[in-house]
Amino acid sequence: MLNSNKWLKIYRLIACLLITGLYAAHSSGHFIIPTLSRMENIFYDMRLRATMPNTVDSRIVIVAVDEQSLAVEGRWPWSRNKIAYLMDMLFDYYNVKLVGFDMVFAEEDKSSGLELVEKLADKELKDDANFQMAVEKLKAKLSFDQVFANSLSNRKTVLGFFNSHIEEKYNEIGLLPRPLADATTIPFAQALIEPKSYTGNLPLLQQAAYAGGFFNNPKVDIDGVYRRLPLIVQYHNKIYESLSFAMFRALFDLPKPEFSTNQYGKSDNRLEGIRVEGFTIPVDAEGAMLVPFRGNINSFPYISAADVLNGKAELDQLKDKIVLFGVTAPGLFDSRATPVGNLYNGVEVHANILSGLLDERIKAKPNNAVSSEILTALILGLLAILVFPRVAILTSAIVFLLMLAILVFINGYYWHDKNSDLALAAPLSEFSLLYGVHLFFGFFLENRRKKQLGNIFGQYIPPELVAQMSQSDEEFSIQGESREMTVFFSDVRGFTTISETLAPHDLCELINAIFTPVTKIIHESQGTIDKYIGDAIMAFWGAPIHNNNHATLAVGASLNIIKLLSLLQQEFSAKNWPVIDMGIGLNTGTMSVGNMGSEFRMAYTVMGDAVNLGSRLEGLTKQYSVKIIVSESTKNAAPDFIYRELDRVRVKGKKKPITIYEPIATVDETSEDQRQTVAEVAEALSFYRSQQWGKACDIFEDLQSRYPDDDFYALYLERIDEYRIAPPGENWDGVYTHTSK
Structure with a gap:
């Protein structure tokens, strides 16, 4: 789909190579560019006038x-x-x-008239002895060339x-x-x-x-x-x-x-x-x-x-x-x-x-000027080819201006301190042309790529991500493909009850007030919005841009969303809106991503068992009285956080059990008390799965007394009471099977 952009990159590379080769040939003297020679003369005159002593030499x-x-x-x-x-x-x-x-x-x-006098002496007055004597005396004075020669001699x-x-x-x-x-x-x-x-x-x-x-x-x-x-x-x-x-x-x-x-x-x-x-x-x-x-x-x-x-x-x-x-x-x-x-x-x-x-104030080209100017032309060409296509426009402008300043500084140093006349117009104009080529392809041709990406992905991902995609060398497609990603499901709890208590206008305003900042957090963490489903949001990380940190970004975004809810409560309370709560489910795994749907309507979305599991995990948040549940695969892919183990479960529609966790905070932000609590929960669950009900009960009761607002511990105390009456059997694997979504 975007293969035309590959040709644009090839054309840009060819243009840069041609410019570099042309300037290298000019520097070597094999192909002289008259305009460039005139520019060199202008720069030479400018440097000369700027550095002349401008003093009078009285010597x-x-x-x-x-x-x-x-x-x-x-x-x-x-x-x-x-x-x-x-x-x-x-x-x-x-x-x-x-x-x-x-x-x-x-x-x-x-x-002096000596020629006329000598002519008279040779003809009309040759017999006049007095005249002849006078002529002999006058020759020394009237021979002006000899007089001048005498003044030059011995001086x-x-x-x-x-x-x-x-x-x-x-x-x-x-x-x-x-x-x-x-x-x-x-x-x-x-x-x-x-x-x-x-x-x-x-x-x-x-x-x-x-x-x-x-x-x-x-x-x-x-x-x-x-x-x-x-x-x-x-x-x-x-x-x-x-x-x-x-x-x-x-x-x-x-x-x-x-x-x-x-x-x-x-x-x-x-x-x-x-x-x-x-x-x-x-x-x-x-x-x-x-x-x-x-x-x-x-x-x-x-x-x-x-x-x-x-x-x-x-x-x-x-x-x-x-x-x-x-x-x-x-x-x-x-x-x-x-x-x-x-x-x-x-x-x-x-x-x-x-x-x-x-x-001894003479400037000249150094002995190795030609070779150094050829090398400079090649280095500038290589720098432009390697740097400009890989950086943002602002960064490329900074690199361009900085490089021009460096070239001028080096040239000025050699001119002033080494009395060396190095080419200045050639490197400056070469680098300017290379930068111009980059701008031409970047602004006028590769802009097509940005428009294409914007048309395809703009409704799913933020403009910043579209801009990043346009700068990337990666090829993006809406065709279906399989890759490892992290899927996100969120749901506003008790939305049906809330909708019954609010007027349609207020309900719409409330949903917008929730979805707008949540969507912003997802976008800022490089996530892609899949769809809004009533009061639910579906999103994913890892497409269309490949990102190895998709799980870490998703967990971080989920924690930030939960923090956001406490701030929203204050705004909602001022408007007499009901208290809201949200559950989030995250799963990491292999999913199919692409443009899917029918000939009437298509959507860029994800599908697969890993996606369905993410939806099931969101549904379990209410049962475990937590805000966020992540799968074991997400926990392993995002090790920068501390997690509280919740359970081993078999969700509806799945035979293979999984371990589920609640992310607490980043490793750096987690308190010692939180670390101790996570360790105690893990120990209690170990006793629980080995059917040591008394030891497990003691730990859960202690935790409940310390954290009375956390209903998670009451869940396990209730289960232990049931298992004491009706033990699960010797072959029990510690897995709890959920029969509902």
Whole structure:
């Protein structure tokens, strides 16, 4: 009947497995999900902005060709002798440590007019000795490139050059700086970024400078944002360094670095770090590092180049500083989209890298990031498959939110304390999707199961039990089946007399006042109402949900019902209703349960000898002057209670005798006096069955004197008197046969 729900569970499992496999493939790099990559970038930017120092690093100063410089010194580019004078001011007057150029000087500077003077000296004035002498004296001053080269020489200056990564006609301009290493001896070199051509500085200038490095960045992410910058590239089997890395090495006169490679694979072909003087700079396989942005734009002091040229800058602003020389004037500077701003000066990107290198503040993916992210994807998938289908909606929501918090906490810990960039969007979105799948099937598809169960069982069992059934993996059916259960019969004593004294309206109100709280107790103990029969209630435990504690629940519910009656008496007395009493019979055994009846009317009920015995036991409660009678099978199945043995009886319609008991209370709630009484009754019954009438009579008389309101003892005293007159015989088994229901 409900087999369709099995298919729903299979579909849910397949959906979860597909999601898990998809995310594992994305983490391994075999199947990239572009949207997920964009989400990772967004989360990366959020974490970066949230944890940036947001302080100004005064160790690095950007000397900028800004609007003021253009207004004072004229349009850009300036003549090389002016830049040479700028170098002299920086090194000789301001005593800076190092100057790096975020620009390239690829063409000769002919602005001095030296070319025209030399042309005159070669032609029209070649015979003028005085002119020739003057030209020789002017060459040193008018050769601006040489003047600039002289200002670079013997100083820590690092020139920048430009790599071209566009497929176009091969072109090389200028001279490259000294390479960092020979790529033919490095196994990982083939994975490095390889430019198509370059634009370098004039050989005269590059040879005069201390070092050189590339300043352009080909590592732009799919959203157009610069988050990484390569520290090294390969060109024509040579390794070249970036401008910021070259400045870092020049600042401390560091030797050529060593390279850390992957130790986890079959071969050491994957670059993972660049070691310099005990500090390993983490990079990816392409030699790129995450830019350690210090803060928003202007995280470094800016000084106008015009103020330096004219000596207006304060000495302490530049003394012992690292200088980056770049162009920031509108229309000239190279702006970049970065995680901390869409219009970010390119020269400040290099300043951030240099600052991060100085502080050893570089974030990177750990060596085992891929394997750990794959493992995380699999664990999340397994967790969702095992947990979500087995818990309630509220619990699953708590698990979901708690797991998201744990993932964020772990990621934040590795980011902040380990400088590790672990994937965050992937696990969060994966677990959210898995939870969404669970909700979809739980709310929209498995809701059918709840409706089916509600339609079938809702009239017999409480809504809470229907909800529990809908969450269970057990299949429920109204088809007949045989199982061990506990049946309950109750009856309001003297109902016929009561009905004769009350008006129909009051009688209906009285029955409702009894049945409503009794039914509530049965429902709360997971019982199923079978039917109301006039003033009687029939119920059972153990179906439709299998429950191994059905006997314990039934006995506990019966005791609670008896406690309820004393409370109802007070309400009934206030309404001038008669005093009510109730008898309850319980039996545990194998019964047939299912939808039974006719084609005109069906009912979910129980049948069998065990059911009939339960009804007989309820009928005996009045004869034994007790509220509840349970069979020996119920007593054995519910050992958490103390029972008073009542008798061995043979009920009407049954040949096999049974022992019947009265439940007193739970083991923990039973008093010492009650335990003593139960033991004395058992002893008296032992004498009774062995026909030792005197000993049995003494005990029962003592009990009756102590408990005069308990008519149970009078029953046995009356029997003993009868047996003394007419003994039952030597073969008597101690069983009392009841001939009525």
